[in-house]
Amino acid sequence: MPLCFDLDGTLGHFSAGFVLLREALGELWGTAPTAEELGRCAGSTDWEIVDELHRMRFGAGLTEPGYAAYERACVARFRTTFGPGGLAPAAYAGILEGLHLLAARHAVALVSGNAPGLLAFKAEALGVDAAIPRVGSLPRHGRVDLLRRALAEGPGPHLYVGDRPHDLAAARAAGVPFLAIGEAVPGTHPILAPTDGAERLVASVETLLATGW
């Protein structure tokens, strides 16, 4: 694994994201899953969440064609909602600048719970260099599986930067250091604010790599 970054809540956020996910499934399934049903999902990746919702609705697991249909419908909604003249995502400018500074020295990758097409759209919307690999949510993969996939495909040093407890859990399971963006993951790891500057991120990452965790 290179230096891996989650996307939502780590590099910025797309405020309407879960509404669009529910609307996309409503288009495919007749009626949208409720917010309460979505809240009962334990997974942190699109495959896990849509699979859980599919089991609640139909009593059977999601198929790969079903996941592909979800991905297409969701990307189309994001393109409309966040396209020209629409909403703009909130970009964490200093964190994004720091990611690109780090990419000049180390291998860097995005490892996100978004379906691959959605991750590609969001990363481009946030201005992430197209040369930085994206590892999005694949069928039958949890977040730690995605991290391990990135680990196998890219050189070290290894690290995961994320904003939620499931990101910390995945980093621990994959055996790599963790750095948090925001206050949602208390612990002894370094914690940066979304508003922090690029130099702070670079210094925190380099210190973490030098000292371990």
Ligand SMILES: [Mg+2]
């Ligand atoms: Mg996140």
